[in-house]
Structures are given as structure tokens and as C-alpha cells.
Amino acid sequence: MIFALSSGLPPSGVAVLRLSGAGVIRAAAQLLGGQALPPPRTAMLRSIRRVADGRLLDRGLVLVFPGPASFTGEDMVELHLHGSPAVVAAVQQECLALGLRPAEPGEFTRRAFENGRLDLTQAEALSDLLAAETEAQREQALANAGGRLRRQAEAWREAILALRAETEADLDFADEADVAPALTAGPIRRLASAIREALASAPVAERVRHGLVVAVVGPPNAGKSSLVNALAAREVAIVTDVPGTTRDVLEVHLDLGGVPAVLLDTAGLRETADVVEQEGVRRALARAEAADLVLAVGEGEVPAGGEVLRVVSKVDLSGEAPGVREGVAYVSARTGAGLEALRAHLVAWARGRVPRGEPALVTTARQAHLLEEAAGFLEAAAAEADAVLRAEALRLAAASLGRLTGAIGAEEVLGAIFARFCIGK
Known part of the structure; x- marks a missing residue:
């Protein structure tokens, strides 16, 4: 179980304390000292009390988000407190006493990724959205936080898998005809061109980000x-x-x-x-x-x-x-x-x-590198006459797209991506 202050540092009008993990709903019930928990996703005023002696710490709104229908995919609770340093410190101390620990930077979002609530491209866009200072940055990040690149990458990957199936069928009937490579080369080249067309927006996106x-x-x-x-x-x-x-x-x-x-x-x-x-x-x-x-x-x-x-x-x-x-x-x-x-x-x-219009699809150097890699493998596959080698190049292209969204081989980049988040996200 983890907790973090997700709003600005006190003093503030309202302080939002987020809790996530198995057992946080039970912990929240203890903080309420016998009061009924609100229905899921319903904000209700409750008294927050010290578990040991029932002493009142604050009165605020409490929201419960049972998993998996929550941001992290786990049980979550939000406590909307008065934003004084003393109130926040007292409630955080009670969280520690109940067995919760402070969250690490980006840990809420990392758990959301690990529980399938968002993919790596959405996580990167969410990080950009939190850091956005201008309208162009906001628009670009918000558009991609909705999963635009993930959906497009999945469509490309499905097309590659279909081409792989066709190529491997060629292997099964290799003795019957020698025209199979020509049948698949055209669709492979068109797929590579589509990826390169998306890559053309990367320099503009880089200007918007930085x-x-x-x-x-x-x-x-x-x-x-x-x-x-x-x-x-x-x-x-x-x-x-x-x-x-x-x-x-x-x-x-x-x-x-x-x-x-x-x-x-x-x-x-x-x-x-x-x-x-x-x-x-x-x-x-x-x-x-x-x-x-x-x-x-x-x-x-x-x-x-x-x-x-x-x-x-x-x-x-x-x-x-x-x-x-x-x-x-x-x-x-x-x-x-x-x-x-x-x-x-x-x-x-x-x-x-930085012309205005539809926000760029490719927004980070990591994304651009993996798409460039996928396009290169596809172009190699289109030029390959040997069906075995062509199938291998298609497999590598699909793997690059899988790493793009985090569907495969994401461990090496997780720390770098989520470390950019604030503690409460």
C-alpha cells in the first residue's frame, strides 16, 4: 500500500492525499473511525480520526475507487483535506501507522502501466501533460494521453502479424510457386511508408516538448x-x-x-x-x-x-x-x-x-527510435527474396512496435520514464 500528497505543497486551500494498493479501503475505514465509507466514486464529507484514540484530525471529502476501475487498477482512496502543513502531516502519520508507505516518483502511474490501465506512450504523454507550460504543449500531450499512438502502433503490429502469417505460409508451399515474395513486398513497403510518414512529425513535436x-x-x-x-x-x-x-x-x-x-x-x-x-x-x-x-x-x-x-x-x-x-x-x-x-x-x-493543426503522433526520441527501427526492418523485409529472412525481419519490426507500447521488453525503460513524474503521480 502506498500514499502520497498529489496536490501542491501546503499551505493550500485543499490537499489531496492519494492511497493505492490492496488494503487501502480497509485502512480508510479505520481512519473514518466507524463512519460508513462513501459509495464508490462518490465524494462525501467525513471526519478523519486518529486510529489509536479516535481524536479528530480533520473533516474532508473522501472518495473510494475500487479496482480495477481506478487510475492504478488497484483499490484507491482519495482524502481531500484542508491544506495546512499540520493537517497533512498528521494524516500522513496515520497512514504510516496503518502500514502504508510513501510512494516513489511516478509509482502511481507505473502501477497503472503494470496493471494494464495505460501503455508506455500514454505514460509519456501524461508526463508531458503534467509538465506543459504552453497551449501547444497541452494540446500535444493531451491528444496522445488518450492513446492515439498506441492504437496506431497496434494497428501496424496487427498488419505485420498478418504479413508474417502470409510469409510463413509461403514457406509451407515454397515448392509450388516462386512468386510469393512479390505478393507481400508491396504491402510491406506501404506499411513502412506509413510509419515514416508518422515519423515526419517528430521534429515538430520535439520543438513543442522542449x-x-x-x-x-x-x-x-x-x-x-x-x-x-x-x-x-x-x-x-x-x-x-x-x-x-x-x-x-x-x-x-x-x-x-x-x-x-x-x-x-x-x-x-x-x-x-x-x-x-x-x-x-x-x-x-x-x-x-x-x-x-x-x-x-x-x-x-x-x-x-x-x-x-x-x-x-x-x-x-x-x-x-x-x-x-x-x-x-x-x-x-x-x-x-x-x-x-x-x-x-x-x-x-x-x-x-510549429504550425497548429492535429498534434504530432510521435513525440519522444524513444518513440522515434523504435518507429525508425520498425520501418527499417520492414524495408529490409520488402527487399528480401528469402522467405525465412523476410519472416525474421517482420518479426523484428513487430517487436519494435511492441517495445514502443510496452507490450514486450519494457523493463529497461521503465525507470527512466516514471522517474520524471512527481511523487503523487
């Missing part, structure tokens, strides 16, 4: 940190008149019209004898070269990499008209002039890189 990278680069004292603070709408970077103040790369998360982005404040690009500053410049160049967009503030050479938008800062001093025109943004971080135009430009750019 955010587009926007690097702010330029010489020292060009106004980079001031620009980063202005775009973030908060003081995240230190701004001084001393050249070389920024030594390392500072990351700031932005929401660009529903699309996640990571804004990088980098060290000023210049020749320097300072070893620490040299490392900062090296890191700045490396991150800029890998960025999706470089905001080049001030004069100087622009690092090779993705797209570039020149930024002329301090227009309040130069007298230039603020705005974005002909690939150059004219702004003033001090007065705010031109910042709205720059933000609008960044939003339009981000939406162009």
Missing part, C-alpha cells in the same frame, strides 16, 4: 541582458555597465503565442584574456550555432546557425523609429519602444515553425 531556442548574441554592453529582461517581463539577467558581466548562458522560458521557447542570454562576444570569459564566449557561440533563431544585438559578426534577426537597441538614444522592418528590429529595452512589435514578430515566427 521549446524553440532563441539566442541573444552580440558584443559586450550591446543591451543583450536588458533585452532578455524586457522580453521575459521580469528581472532575470544582471544588467551593469561593466563589460563581461554575463559569463555563462542564462536560459529563460517564454510562451510565444502558445508555442514554448527558450531565450538564451549569452556572454558578450569579444577577444579576451580572461579564462572564465573565454569559456563564456565559447559557450555563447556553441549555443548560438545550435539555436533556431539568433537575435543579433548591436554590430559585429553573427555566429553561423539558424535564422538571424538583427536588433538595434537603445533607439531612445539614437532617434530611430521603433518597430521591425526589413529583417531588423529597432527597440529600446529602457522605454519599451518597439518591444511589442518584436514580440509580435517572434510569435509569428514561432507559429510558423
Whole structure:
């Protein structure tokens, strides 16, 4: 039996304590001190009492979810308590006294997987949903938490099994005809093409999960940190008149019209004898070269990499008209002039890189790797004239799809997936 606080840390208006495992319904009855448990999936007000002496600990809502019709597939109980640290600590202490133990990170979701309530692709999507900070991340994670990829992978796997059956039938009648490979090659190639078509959405999904990278680069004292603070709408970077103040790369998360982005404040690009500053410049160049967009503030050479938008800062001093025109943004971080135009430009750019529509089917590197593997085995099977080798390639393709959903060989990835969850999930 396990328990965990599934809501935010106290103090809070309400604290939700989740219990799961064989025996939690009996334990909940003891916490109620003789009061009747609510009917399944019905929230009812109850008094929570200390088992030893019946002392009142709190009054709150109690919900009972008998397994297997619960999130974990086991018996579950939720206690909706007042969210004070003292109340939560007292009830948790009673749970310990009743033989429950604190849950490990992701243990509720892992039990749901182990009991067949969801597959690995749904678990990954649920993790992404819990971490979603923008509308695009929410939409993508929510769509796949419903099992889209699992259903598609199962359909592909069933088709492969049918092709395997056809191929193995060829073996039984190998002496009667020599045309069987041609009969199965076409459907195998079409199946491989369908998987590769799904894989085409993976780069977009990766941008949604981790955010587009926007690097702010330029010489020292060009106004980079001031620009980063202005775009973030908060003081995240230190701004001084001393050249070389920024030594390392500072990351700031932005929401660009529903699309996640990571804004990088980098060290000023210049020749320097300072070893620490040299490392900062090296890191700045490396991150800029890998960025999706470089905001080049001030004069100087622009690092090779993705797209570039020149930024002329301090227009309040130069007298230039603020705005974005002909690939150059004219702004003033001090007065705010031109910042709205720059933000609008960044939003339009981000939406162009992550077009809205049906959420991507393939969202993680693990999923992409296994689908790439399956497509490769299918293509090998389509090109194979030997029916025995073709059958083996089809078996390997089906196995890759099985590992995708966790139907087979999931143990090696379970720890990595569920460790990303919070304690109460």
C-alpha cells in the first residue's frame, strides 16, 4: 500500500492525499473511525480520526475507487483535506501507522502501466501533460494521453502479424510457386511508408516538448541582458555597465503565442584574456550555432546557425523609429519602444515553425527510435527474396512496435520514464 500528497505543497486551500494498493479501503475505514465509507466514486464529507484514540484530525471529502476501475487498477482512496502543513502531516502519520508507505516518483502511474490501465506512450504523454507550460504543449500531450499512438502502433503490429502469417505460409508451399515474395513486398513497403510518414512529425513535436531556442548574441554592453529582461517581463539577467558581466548562458522560458521557447542570454562576444570569459564566449557561440533563431544585438559578426534577426537597441538614444522592418528590429529595452512589435514578430515566427493543426503522433526520441527501427526492418523485409529472412525481419519490426507500447521488453525503460513524474503521480 502506498500514499502520497498529489496536490501542491501546503499551505493550500485543499490537499489531496492519494492511497493505492490492496488494503487501502480497509485502512480508510479505520481512519473514518466507524463512519460508513462513501459509495464508490462518490465524494462525501467525513471526519478523519486518529486510529489509536479516535481524536479528530480533520473533516474532508473522501472518495473510494475500487479496482480495477481506478487510475492504478488497484483499490484507491482519495482524502481531500484542508491544506495546512499540520493537517497533512498528521494524516500522513496515520497512514504510516496503518502500514502504508510513501510512494516513489511516478509509482502511481507505473502501477497503472503494470496493471494494464495505460501503455508506455500514454505514460509519456501524461508526463508531458503534467509538465506543459504552453497551449501547444497541452494540446500535444493531451491528444496522445488518450492513446492515439498506441492504437496506431497496434494497428501496424496487427498488419505485420498478418504479413508474417502470409510469409510463413509461403514457406509451407515454397515448392509450388516462386512468386510469393512479390505478393507481400508491396504491402510491406506501404506499411513502412506509413510509419515514416508518422515519423515526419517528430521534429515538430520535439520543438513543442522542449521549446524553440532563441539566442541573444552580440558584443559586450550591446543591451543583450536588458533585452532578455524586457522580453521575459521580469528581472532575470544582471544588467551593469561593466563589460563581461554575463559569463555563462542564462536560459529563460517564454510562451510565444502558445508555442514554448527558450531565450538564451549569452556572454558578450569579444577577444579576451580572461579564462572564465573565454569559456563564456565559447559557450555563447556553441549555443548560438545550435539555436533556431539568433537575435543579433548591436554590430559585429553573427555566429553561423539558424535564422538571424538583427536588433538595434537603445533607439531612445539614437532617434530611430521603433518597430521591425526589413529583417531588423529597432527597440529600446529602457522605454519599451518597439518591444511589442518584436514580440509580435517572434510569435509569428514561432507559429510558423510549429504550425497548429492535429498534434504530432510521435513525440519522444524513444518513440522515434523504435518507429525508425520498425520501418527499417520492414524495408529490409520488402527487399528480401528469402522467405525465412523476410519472416525474421517482420518479426523484428513487430517487436519494435511492441517495445514502443510496452507490450514486450519494457523493463529497461521503465525507470527512466516514471522517474520524471512527481511523487503523487
